[in-house]
Amino acid sequence: MLGFLGLSSLDELFAVVPEAVKLQHDLELAGGVGEPDVLVHMEAYGERNRARSDRLVCFAGGGAYDHEIPSVTRALAGRSEFVTSYTPYQPEVAQGVLQAVFEFQTMVARIAGLPVSNASLYDGGSAAVEAVNLGVAATGRQTVWVSEGIHPHWRQMLSTFAVGTGHRIVTVPLVDGVTAWPEGPRGDDEAPGVVLVGYPNYLGCLEDLSAVRALCDRTGALMVVGADPLAAGLLRSAGDWGADVMVGEGQAFGTSLGFGGPYLGLFACSSAYVRRLPGRLVGETVDVEDRVAYVTTLRAREQDIRREKATSNVCTNQTLMAVTAAVQLGWLGTSGLVEVATRCARATRYARDAVLTVDGVTPWADAPVLREFAVRLPRPADQVIERMADAGFLAGISLEGAVDGGEDGLLVAVTERRTAEQIDAYAAALAKAVA
């Protein structure tokens, strides 16, 4: 091949690179090794992770949950046609991914109780950032009211990205587990363009969203609900509460804990905002023979066409996780989504009752919870989590930094995978750990 190009060495291919900037030595990296050695190297890292779910029984949540992932989901989502393709730029040979995403969009829209869902965003936090950008653009108001019950990392992301967009993020505090919304803006303050609330919120509490709807009606803000899509198996949908946009973390639908990624950002909205929708959207159409076909649509919204006028820069998203969620939701089906949410709720009730019998452990709040709850401990949560690991549990997440006075708070999530035996043992270990 070199001869065909009239060259005698591979180095000559880089003759256009000025010598002054060219690397004058080899990369200081080890030489390549075969698969067995790589696996030994990577497995050794895995061995150093004490908090793996096959070693410590997982009671941690906070948007990342230890749910059942059946063989069927692993098998189908692992098919290399889904894994090794890219953005469906040529729909004639991408109907598989396109249709799977169309089905995903349908499922998310039904869960949200809203008519439109996009094809996914990076994660729950990035979906919240995009929803805020959409709301600000739609209302022309840069003030954003965010409940303290929104995941603390989402709130940190909103602050990070607000530096570029100039949004004013106002945190509205929780009181006894639920957001204490003001009547409206104070004095000359700008009314919010967006109001963002969690359902359930970060502490697992269920808030009365009719108060949020009323607030949005009074102020003209967009109502954005950060919903747990699995809890939606039992709870009223965001759309039913009157939300304009639902965002959420979709990891619960078939994606492994994976140390936090890749996860799945969910984004659904009312029809009024479809032309401001961030990310990709799949629509149904027909081909020249009038057969049903799917294609990415409303492309004129996107960055590669609108360039600096685009309101979102998203290109690569989390399609494989969306396909995974479609498979997992297909596996759950109508009855299974109710069943898994119910099982989580029952296990949570059972665990909360057991944990609250431990001396010195008190409820963080009295508001109703569904699949996650917070308690106050008689000693720092960090210390308790370390002690619980010795007993074989990942006890939960410390609330330090998440809410005011959170050092003594522990957030506990209980999925359908937890047994009564595990929960009993957890409560017994907790009694020792807090003593």
Add this chain to the structure above:
Amino acid sequence: MTEETASTSTATGAPGGRAVSTPLLGGESEPTLFELSHPGRQAWSFRTTGIPEVSVEDLVPAIHRRTAPVDVAEVSERDLVAHFTRLSHRQFSVDLGAYPLGSCTMKYNPKVCDTVAGLPGLAGVHPAAPASMTQGWLALLVELEETLCEVTGMAAATLQPAAGAAGELTGLLLMRAWHEAQGRVRHKVIIPDSAHGTNPASVTLGGYEVVTVPSDSRGCVDMAALRAELDDDVAGIMLTNPNTLGLFEEDIAEIAAAVHEVGGLLYYDGANLNAILGVVRPGDMGFDIVHMNLHKTFATPHGGGGPGAGPVAVSERLVPFLPGPRPVRTGGDAPGAEFAWATPERSIGRVHTWHGNALVLARALAYILVNGGDGLKRIAQVAVLNANWIRRRLHDAYDVPFDRPCMHEVVLSARSLKAAHGVRALDIAKRLLEEGFHSPTVYFPLIVDEALMIEPTETESPQTLEALAVALETIAAEAGELGSEAMAAHPLVTPVRRVDEARAARTLIPTFDARN
């Protein structure tokens, strides 16, 4: 009943699923999962827990309770498997054949990396577990960060950004924070007219104004035009090098000096990093901020459109501004305390809900280990060799707007075919699908008419490249013989033929429920 009607009747979306597979025979649509649904079917099963049953009424207060279940679909496991397997048969992928989609680096994704991503010690770790219990993950991330810094010639990196565009915005926020720390406010970011669309979109979200500079007759940044734009209101410049024409910006040292002279920073869009691994490093070219697309250069699978990973590496002076928390060595060697999370002093904050697309990061590290330092350089060499071979091989059949040595990709044009026969780049792209190849990127970069951007990657064999070249030559010849109308009819044998995109946008059907 004749055989034909029997086959037709089983094929018409019977509710409840049907275990027949005609996609392999071509042509037939797959019903949606909702159409395959049949009341009462289920696939799920859960473990026996011994937890007492409590009614939903007792678990959920009435005002929060859903009145009807979410209608998902009701299918058996067998039907579910058949459905998604049939869908997979309607999908082209790297594992099926060459995918020369320019700018996307659709190289082969080694299977060992899939195994790594599934290791229970990595995949089963909760992201909020304390550092003391996740030392393996922190060590892995630190090793990857150090490796990526060596490859790019930078001082430190954040692994949080989930994709290239997320990396761009992170980089622009770093740029902003750095200028603010110097006590100044700047408003403009320069990008060449050949840049990816994500660049200008990210610039806007970063709170900057886009200034576009044209390319010169060589396909590189027009130095005179650049100098004319440089002043003390310029925060920086975003460059892809090699650029989206597949050409190396030979004036890079001069560009860097000029931008630095006015106090601006250089941002490297790493979309094309595959071309220069081990040959030349962004840091040595003078870049201050570098994003990488691990799903391109480091072979993590593209997943039908994601997930990706877009780490951002920076030079020494920008390290204090990196997103946090970030994994660091503590200097100690007590078990469970060698690595910790630390937030840099003047951090721009968090850009991902957790720690980035961690399992994608693990795959990338495994890929680097397989190849080693010498292997990475070989990747760049072969990628560039393959692209130049394609350029040389096809320069009679197609226009080559910038016919000089390219890097990892080459931009051809169907300009002459369009002028002579009315056959467009799109027609070529669609016709190529019938030859078993994915299409090149078309109509990008925007500055080339009828662009066909081909990135063969290093993983395709000379035989595959020859077959691709023959296919493209044949198509060019056909274009002349058959003319535009015949060419516009292709593809004929793909799962669907050309789709009505205008109708999709006009009559929006984003869900099954919007069908009627």
